[in-house]
Amino acid sequence: MTGVHVSTTINDDPIEYVCPADESMLDVLRDRLGLMGAKEGCGTGDCGACSITLDGQLVCACLVLGAEAEGREITTIEGMADGEKLHPLQDQFINNAALQCGICTPGFLIAAKVLLDREPNPTETEIRYALAGNLCRCTGYDKIVKAVQAAAKDLRKQNMKK
Amino acid sequence: MGDKKYTGQDFKVVGTRVKRPDGIDKVTGRARYGADMNAPGQLVSLMLRSPHAHARIIKIDTSKAEKLKGVKAVVTAKDLPDLTNGNTGLFDTLENCMARDRALYDGHAVAAVAAIDKTIAKQALKLIKVTYEKLPHVTDVDEALLPSAPVIQPRYAKDGQPGNFMSQGEFGHGDIEKGFAEADVIVERSYKTGQTHQGYIEPHACLASVSPDGTGELWVTTQGHFSYRNTCAQLLGMDIAKLKVTSSEIGGGFGGKTHVWMEPIALALSRKANRPVKMVMSREEVFRASGPTCSTSMEIKIGAKKDGTIVAARAECRYMGGAFPGIWGTLGGMTAFACYNIPNNKAIGVNVLCNRPKVAAYRAPSAPMMAFGVESTIDQLAKELRIDPVELRLKNVAREGTLAPYGPVWGPIGIEPTLQAVRDHPHMRAKLGKNQGRGVACGFWFNIGGQTCSDLNIGQDGSVNLTVGTVDVGGARASLALIAAEELGISYDHVKVNIGDTSSLGHNDTTEGSRGTFSSGMAAIFAARDAVEILKARAAKMWQIPPEAVTWEDGHAKAVGAEHGNLPPLSLKEIAAKAGNTGGPIAGHHEATADGAGVSFASHIVDVEVDPETGKTQILRYTVVQDAGKAIHPDYVEGQFQGAAAQGIGWALNEEYIYGDDGRLQNAGFLDYRIPVCSDLPSIDTKILEIPNPGHPYGIRGVGETSIVPPLGAIGNAVSNAVGVRMYQVPMSPPRILKALDDAAADEVA
Numbered sequence: 061m062t063g064v065h066v067s068t069t070i071n072d073d074p075i076e077y078v079c080p081a082d083e084s085m086l087d088v089l090r091d092r093l094g095l096m097g098a099k100e101g102c103g104t105g106d107c108g109a110c111s112i113t114l115d116g117q118l119v120c121a122c123l124v125l126g127a128e129a130e131g132r133e134i135t136t137i138e139g140m141a142d143g144e145k146l147h148p149l150q151d152q153f154i155n156n157a158a159l160q161c162g163i164c165t166p167g168f169l170i171a172a173k174v175l176l177d178r179e180p181n182p183t184e185t186e187i188r189y190a191l192a193g194n195l196c197r198c199t200g201y202d203k204i205v206k207a208v209q210a211a212a213k214d215l216r217k218q219n220m221k222k
Numbered sequence: 223m224g225d226k227k228y229t230g231q232d233f234k235v236v237g238t239r240v241k242r243p244d245g246i247d248k249v250t251g252r253a254r255y256g257a258d259m260n261a262p263g264q265l266v267s268l269m270l271r272s273p274h275a276h277a278r279i280i281k282i283d284t285s286k287a288e289k290l291k292g293v294k295a296v297v298t299a300k301d302l303p304d305l306t307n308g309n310t311g312l313f314d315t316l317e318n319c320m321a322r323d324r325a326l327y328d329g330h331a332v333a334a335v336a337a338i339d340k341t342i343a344k345q346a347l348k349l350i351k352v353t354y355e356k357l358p359h360v361t362d363v364d365e366a367l368l369p370s371a372p373v374i375q376p377r378y379a380k381d382g383q384p385g386n387f388m389s390q391g392e393f394g395h396g397d398i399e400k401g402f403a404e405a406d407v408i409v410e411r412s413y414k415t416g417q418t419h420q421g422y423i424e425p426h427a428c429l430a431s432v433s434p435d436g437t438g439e440l441w442v443t444t445q446g447h448f449s450y451r452n453t454c455a456q457l458l459g460m461d462i463a464k465l466k467v468t469s470s471e472i473g474g475g476f477g478g479k480t481h482v483w484m485e486p487i488a489l490a491l492s493r494k495a496n497r498p499v500k501m502v503m504s505r506e507e508v509f510r511a512s513g514p515t516c517s518t519s520m521e522i523k524i525g526a527k528k529d530g531t532i533v534a535a536r537a538e539c540r541y542m543g544g545a546f547p548g549i550w551g552t553l554g555g556m557t558a559f560a561c562y563n564i565p566n567n568k569a570i571g572v573n574v575l576c577n578r579p580k581v582a583a584y585r586a587p588s589a590p591m592m593a594f595g596v597e598s599t600i601d602q603l604a605k606e607l608r609i610d611p612v613e614l615r616l617k618n619v620a621r622e623g624t625l626a627p628y629g630p631v632w633g634p635i636g637i638e639p640t641l642q643a644v645r646d647h648p649h650m651r652a653k654l655g656k657n658q659g660r661g662v663a664c665g666f667w668f669n670i671g672g673q674t675c676s677d678l679n680i681g682q683d684g685s686v687n688l689t690v691g692t693v694d695v696g697g698a699r700a701s702l703a704l705i706a707a708e709e710l711g712i713s714y715d716h717v718k719v720n721i722g723d724t725s726s727l728g729h730n731d732t733t734e735g736s737r738g739t740f741s742s743g744m745a746a747i748f749a750a751r752d753a754v755e756i757l758k759a760r761a762a763k764m765w766q767i768p769p770e771a772v773t774w775e776d777g778h779a780k781a782v783g784a785e786h787g788n789l790p791p792l793s794l795k796e797i798a799a800k801a802g803n804t805g806g807p808i809a810g811h812h813e814a815t816a817d818g819a820g821v822s823f824a825s826h827i828v829d830v831e832v833d834p835e836t837g838k839t840q841i842l843r844y845t846v847v848q849d850a851g852k853a854i855h856p857d858y859v860e861g862q863f864q865g866a867a868a869q870g871i872g873w874a875l876n877e878e879y880i881y882g883d884d885g886r887l888q889n890a891g892f893l894d895y896r897i898p899v900c901s902d903l904p905s906i907d908t909k910i911l912e913i914p915n916p917g918h919p920y921g922i923r924g925v926g927e928t929s930i931v932p933p934l935g936a937i938g939n940a941v942s943n944a945v946g947v948r949m950y951q952v953p954m955s956p957p958r959i960l961k962a963l964d965d966a967a968a969d970e971v972a
Contacts (some may be wrong), residue, residue, distance in 0.1 A: 080341065087340075096258045097251020099473070101423040102505040106892035109423055137251035146249065154245035157857035160696030160865065162248030163255055163424040163473025185901075192901040195892060197421045197474050198696055199861055200868030201900040 071139025256427030256443030275885025329510025391552030401534025401566030405525025424473020446732025477583030513582025597935025636849025659944025665931025691730025711777025736924020753810030818917020851923030870933025
């Protein structure tokens with residue numbers, strides 16, 4: 061099969077790859093680029109474990125083709141921390157025990173960041189609906205919601221200082 | 223080795239809410255799960271699965287697939303000779319991994335390929351030609367016991383019994399005939415529960431590598447890498463010691479990753495191709511071919527005196543175990559009346575075969591179904607007796623000294639305290655609105671111990687490696703580090719817990735039965751105490767005094783007695799720094815069968831609102847009260863309570879395997895098999911009770927499973943209180959509730 065040549069930006073880095081036309085962005089990330097933070101839980105867009113952003117929009121990497129990334133900007137969980145400084149969401153997920161097995165965690169963090177970028181002070185209901193595309197089977201979601209609330213508070217404080 | 227008995231000691235770090243040591247890896251995407259490992263030269267493998275519920279396999283022609291460029295190995299049952307030596311359970315596993323003469327369920331593997339990439343592997347699957355002769359099938363547990371049902375496993379059929387009846391467990395005591403004769407009120411009802419899946423978000427995945435010299439490695443997502451090793455080595459004819467199995471980070475298991483499903487096939491492909499082979503199930507494969515729990519059908523009968531004294535109870539429940547025999551009914555029978563003190567009780571759990579995938583454990587396996595029937599019946603009894611349902615439960619509750627239905631006499635147990643906490647909880651007094659109702663139910667789980675082996679090594683800087691052979695399904699590393707730190711008297715941050723592979727430790731039983739923190743916690747305590755003895759001896763050597771004159775307190779060796787009492791204490795760090803001159807490395811070790819597991823009980827409160835137009839049930843409020851024995855890390859104990867309750871809620875309201883008339887699974891995906899999402903649930907409130915387990919030095923009981931048991935009954939009771947209809951089948955899906963409402967309305971008109 062002839063590959064498609066793609067030039068794109070992933071976590072602010074310039075990236076080039078060749079992939080088959082029918083290969084998903086998730087397979088490109090995991091199998092070609094070694095970015096394994098996005099997980100395949102279903103491959104059909106139902107679980108959110110492969111959540112990434114494409115030009116700032118929350119998408120399931122399993123539903124995007126690798127070829128579609130041409131000229132666009134992608135962020136993955138690997139790009140969330142700033143060097144050794146964790147993002148407040150990452151910190152608060154640990155502080156609030158918002159993960160048990162952790163397989164869904166990268167997807168939740170990406171989805172929660174998209175929410176907080178858009179709405180810095182969400183209600184509990186807004187958080188619950190914004191995260192309804194991400195499945196977690198371990199936690200019952202309670203501690204995830206609390207972690208997002210705590211991170212939202214941290215981020216609001218940070219932004220007030222700026 | 224020290225005494226395993228609970229001592230009531232005060233704790234310094236145990237019980238604190240520290241950050242988990244694997245947290246950063248898991249929030250940055252660095253943690254490596256089953257599918258996150260690669261090897262040089264690895265192949266991609268895929269499985270061909272039966273599209274039929276039951277079919278004879280006449281022929282499998284793999285020749286075209288084998289000739290396709292890029293295909294390196296094709297495996298069928300022919301490549302897996304029967305090496306099980308009369309071990310029927312092992313043969314069942316072999317047959318489940320790959321169909322032999324017959325496909326026994328929709329999704330049963332029939333062939334596998336390994337190729338240089340996924341595209342070629344997919345093409346190869348299409349080139350394999352399987353000739354099937356379709357056979358009659360049965361997927362319903364009651365139909366499977368009819369004389370007309372096809373016999374699924376003739377090798378297990380017994381004379382005088384229906385062909386798909388495997389075995390039954392019968393438990394209880396007293397004389398139930400006499401008991402029911404004494405009863406003023408008797409309630410007898412039938413119930414059914416749907417088949418649910420554990421629904422771990424991480425599909426089964428492994429990386430297998432077998433060399434022609436008979437050695438091999440397996441990286442795999444599993445709850446039990448030692449048992450995977452034993453099973454795989456036996457099925458492939460390898461020496462157990464030559465197969466190294468490493469457990470990856472595990473993306474949820476809940477019992478579904480306690481048995482091998484495809485790993486022996488990945489190893490067989492690797493052996494044939496002499497290349498590493500990666501095998502990852504799709505979500506559809508996970509649903510069609512890996513461990514769901516049983517569907518059930520049951521009758522429950524309970525009789526009481528007018529004053530609410532329950533005098534007799536009987537339960538009979540049929541558990542559908544898929545195409546292979548299991549002990550699921552037997553386990554269920556043991557749990558049926560465990561929460562209560564009933565003088566005459568009998569519970570029968572029947573093990574039945576159907577053309578469905580081989581059932582695996584699912585969190586407190588078999589208990590939730592039986593509890594749905596029992597707890598629903600108790601509420602109906604309370605209604606007939608005009609007694610508050612919580613008071614009725616308290617009046618008949620099991621206590622220390624009560625004879626348990628399955629044999630033992632209870633020690634100190636937590637069911638009464640959990641029910642009292644429920645009765646006194648503010649949740650019970652919160653106001654309810656229209657179409658809203660509240661339900662309460664109880665649950666029991668055994669918990670287990672099992673074979674456990676741990677190492678504790680002290681570095682020259684005084685930091686500590688604790689290596690355990692149970693896996694970390696949700697914070698266990700943090701709990702075990704707390705325990706080691708407590709014993710040694712050092713900081714939590716100075717303990718690093720590793721999950722050892724099968725070549726680095728002696729055998730460890732699978733992490734199931736809520737045994738992880740209980741058993742490896744016990745092993746950590748005794749490994750640390752073993753190391754402390756050495757630390758004391760080394761301090762004695764440094765001081766040049768007799769070892770008997772040294773004690774251990776707060777992370778320091780102290781010299782005692784008039785002669786030596788003025789010596790300044792030596793810290794663990796100071797002793798470790800000199801280890802090279804005082805006798806070499808300092809390590810502790812512990813291996814044992816961890817007995818003394820403590821039973822666990824929970825009582826739940828739930829408020830629901832039922833929409834009479836759509837039949838949809840919304841959970842408004844949820845409270846879990848459970849006995850933990852001792853909460854080592856309270857955050858992760860609460861997390862277990864909440865997660866278990868959420869799974870129970872999904873089971874109660876939504877989740878169910880749906881089979882068509884053709885015997886094929888119709889909803890093998892998360893879109894159609896819908897587990898609860900964030901917006902479906904309220905905050906789940908928790909209350910941890912600590913009634914110490916006398917069989918563990920710290921009083922630990924397992925905490926992981928019990929709270930999946932009460933939700934089905936609690937929600938059924940709440941729905942009944944909300945809209946006046948009693949649900950006899952889970953899931954209580956909107957169509958079922960609407961039908962119950964319609965039937966009730968029709969009855970009223972009539």
